[in-house]
Amino acid sequence: MTTPRNALLEKAIGYFAENGVRDTSLRTLAAAIGTSQRMLNYHFGSREDLLVAVIEAVVAADTAMLEELFATESDPFVAGRENWRLTADHAQRFGALYFELASHAMYGKAYARELGEALVDRTEAAFESLYATRTDPATAHRLARLTMAVGQGLCFDLLIDGDRAASDAAIEEFIAMMRARLGAG
Helix, strand or coil: CCCHHHHHHHHHHHHHHHHCCCCCCHHHHHHHHCCCHHHHHHHHCCHHHHHHHHHHHHHHHHHHHHHHHHHHCCCHHHHHHHHHHHHHHHHHHHHHHHHHHHHHHHCCCHHHCCHHHHHHHHHHHHHHHHHCCCCCHHHHHHHHHHHHHHHHHHHHHHHHHCCHHHHHHHHHHHHHHHHHHHCCC
């Protein structure tokens, strides 16, 4: 059952995905999503608290997707390819919002503090666990970090130039390099 708070949160996420966060006030957001500033204040408290809820909701959905993928697919090469497909598809709607909120974390905004833990640490740990089935823990950690960097960089490029074919080809090359590094067996 969708609660009024969750319905407002979904509308806010949709608005921010389309328009960015920038310096959007609660009043502007409320008018755009068909509610009142009072209702946003009631359900979220402040603009910063709303942004925390946005970050938590989007990251929770992505984390659940990644955990499900890695729970059902033990081959890191197949999982990596599928993760890229899902990430690239998702980035078409939410990628710019992710990078904008990441810049808020880089500038030390309090509401974005947990973004690093959510976007980097959890995803890196998932890849590290998958790679640990094929190599030692230290190597698995380094390769997980490298995987994150490649994926984020290609996602950034995809959002800038829109060349999905080039990004897909680069991922295939990366998977081939990882297959050589980790072994196909």
